[in-house]
Amino acid sequence: MPGVVIKSQDQSEKNLWLSRRARRFGRICRQRLLFWLLSLAVIFSIYFVYFGIKIHFHGTDSPLKNVKEASNVNNVAGRPKKTHRQRFFPCEVSFLDSVTHLLEPKDNTKFTHFSLGYVEREERALRNEAIEAQFGGHQTLKDREKSYHATNQTIHCGFVRGPEGFPSTGFDLDEKDKMYMNTCKVVVSSCIFGSSDFLRRPTSKVISEYSKKNVCFVMFVDEQSLAKLAAEGNVPDERGNIGLWKIVVVKNLPYEDMRKTGKVPKFLSHRLFPSSRYSIWLDSKLRLNADPMLIIEYFLWRTGSEYAISNHYTRRCVWEEVLQNKRLNKYNHSAIDEQFHFYQSDGLTKYDSSDPKISLPSFVPEGSFIVRAHTAMSNLFSCLWFNEVDRFTSRDQLSFAYTYLKLTRLNPDKHFYLYMFKDCERRAITKLFHHRTDT
Ligand SMILES: *[C@@H]1O[C@H](CO)[C@@H](O)[C@H](O)[C@H]1NC(C)=O
Numbered sequence: 001m002p003g004v005v006i007k008s009q010d011q012s013e014k015n016l017w018l019s020r021r022a023r024r025f026g027r028i029c030r031q032r033l034l035f036w037l038l039s040l041a042v043i044f045s046i047y048f049v050y051f052g053i054k055i056h057f058h059g060t061d062s063p064l065k066n067v068k069e070a071s072n073v074n075n076v077a078g079r080p081k082k083t084h085r086q087r088f089f090p091c092e093v094s095f096l097d098s099v100t101h102l103l104e105p106k107d108n109t110k111f112t113h114f115s116l117g118y119v120e121r122e123e124r125a126l127r128n129e130a131i132e133a134q135f136g137g138h139q140t141l142k143d144r145e146k147s148y149h150a151t152n153q154t155i156h157c158g159f160v161r162g163p164e165g166f167p168s169t170g171f172d173l174d175e176k177d178k179m180y181m182n183t184c185k186v187v188v189s190s191c192i193f194g195s196s197d198f199l200r201r202p203t204s205k206v207i208s209e210y211s212k213k214n215v216c217f218v219m220f221v222d223e224q225s226l227a228k229l230a231a232e233g234n235v236p237d238e239r240g241n242i243g244l245w246k247i248v249v250v251k252n253l254p255y256e257d258m259r260k261t262g263k264v265p266k267f268l269s270h271r272l273f274p275s276s277r278y279s280i281w282l283d284s285k286l287r288l289n290a291d292p293m294l295i296i297e298y299f300l301w302r303t304g305s306e307y308a309i310s311n312h313y314t315r316r317c318v319w320e321e322v323l324q325n326k327r328l329n330k331y332n333h334s335a336i337d338e339q340f341h342f343y344q345s346d347g348l349t350k351y352d353s354s355d356p357k358i359s360l361p362s363f364v365p366e367g368s369f370i371v372r373a374h375t376a377m378s379n380l381f382s383c384l385w386f387n388e389v390d391r392f393t394s395r396d397q398l399s400f401a402y403t404y405l406k407l408t409r410l411n412p413d414k415h416f417y418l419y420m421f422k423d424c425e426r427r428a429i430t431k432l433f434h435h436r437t438d439t
Pocket residue numbers: 114115152
C-alpha cells in the first residue's frame with residue numbers, strides 16, 4: 001500500500017498511466033483508495049494505542065493517566081504535538097479564622113513518653129583505625145536495630161563529632177545564630193544549598209502578627225547560595241533577615257551531595273532548635289501561604305497527631321517509586337537497588353489498599369512539607385529516617401514507609417500518631433515553583 005503514495009508523487013510514465021487508469025475507473029477506484037487509507041489510519045491508531053499502553057506497563061501511573069498518555073500519542077499522528085502535563089489542584093483546607101482564640105491542647109498524655117539522648121562524639125572506633133569522622137557517625141547494624149526501639153536510649157542522629165582535635169564533621173553554624181536558634185519555640189524552616197533555588201518569601205499578609213512575633217522563620221543557606229542571592233539583590237538586613245526569613249549561613253557542608261545535606265535541616269529541626277516544640281519544614285520550591293500557628297492547629301492539634309506529612313499525588317507503592325527514580329535517573333541505580341533489597345528483606349511490603357491492617361493512605365510521601373510536634377516518638381522517627389538517608393540514598397521517599405513500618409512493628413504497644421494528609425491540602429497552603437536547577 002505505501003507504494004501507491006510514493007508513485008502518486010512521481011512524475012513517471014507509470015504515474016500517468018495510473019492517473020489515466022484512475023480516471024477510467026473513476027469513483028470505484030477513489031472509494032477503494034479511501035478504504036485503504038482509512039484502514040491504514042485504523043492500523044496506525046491501534047499500533048499507537050498499543051504502544052502507549054506498553055509504555056504504561058513498564059511504568060507506574062494510574063490507568064486514568066494511561067488513557068491520557070495513549071490519546072496523547074494519538075495526537076502525534078494527527079495534530080501537532082502538545083506537551084501534556086497532568087494537572088493537580090489545591091483543595092479546601094478549613095483553617096480557623098484567626099489565631100486569636102488558639103489554645104494548645106493540654107499536655108497530651110496519649111503520646112508515648114521516653115527520653116532520647118544523641119551520640120555527640122565517637123571515640124573508640126576512630127582512635128586506632130584510620131576512619132574519618134562523619135556527620136552521621138558510624139552506626140553499626142546492631143546499633144541501628146536497637147535504635148528502632150522506643151525506649152530511653154542514646155541514638156545516632158547527625159551532628160556526630162570525632163574525638164577531641166579531629167576536624168569538624170560539618171554543618172558549622174555561627175555562635176550567634178545558635179544562640180538565636182536556641183530561643184525558638186515554634187519554627188518554620190527551609191534551606192537552599194548549592195544555589196538550587198530562588199528565595200521564596202512567606203506571603204506576609206496571611207501571617208498573623210502573633211506568628212511574626214513568636215515564630216522563628218529560618219532559611220539555611222550555604223555561602224555560595226548567599227552570594228548568589230546577594231547578586232540578585234536579596235541582601236540580608238542588619239538583623240540578618242530577608243523579609244520574614246532569618247538567613248542562617250551553614251559552613252563546611254557535611255555531604256558532597258547537596259540533596260543529602262538538605263536532609264539535615266529537613267529531618268533534624270529538633271536538634272537544630274533544641275527548645276522548639278513544633279516545627280514546619282518546607283522545601284525551598286514552596287512559598288508558605290498560610291499562618292504557621294493555624295497550620296499546626298489544623299494538622300496536629302485538631303487531628304491529635306504528632307507528625308504530619310502529605311501523601312504523594314500519584315504514587316502509593318515503593319515499588320513504583322523505585323521504578324520512577326530509575327526512569328528519571330534520579331540516583332545511582334545500584335545504590336537504589338541495594339537500599340531496596342535491604343528493605344525487602346526486612347519487612348517492606350507492596351502497598352495493598354485492600355489490606356484492612358494498612359495504617360497509611362500511601363507508602364510514598366510528598367515530603368516537601370512536614371508539620372511536627374517535637375514529641376519523643378516524632379523525634380525518634382525523624383532520627384531514624386535521617387539515619388536511613390545517611391546510610392543509603394538521599395531519596396527519602398524510598399525509606400519513609402520502611403522506617404515507619406519498622407518503628408511501628410517493633411513498638412506494638414506504643415502508638416506513633418502520624419497523620420498523612422492529602423497532597424491537594426499541601427497545594428492549598430503553599431505555592432509551588434520550579435527549582436532553579438530542575439533535576
Ligand atoms: C526514662 O527516663 C525518664 C526521665 O528521663 C525517667 O523518668 C523514666 O523512669 C525512664 N524510664 C525507664 C524505663 O527507665
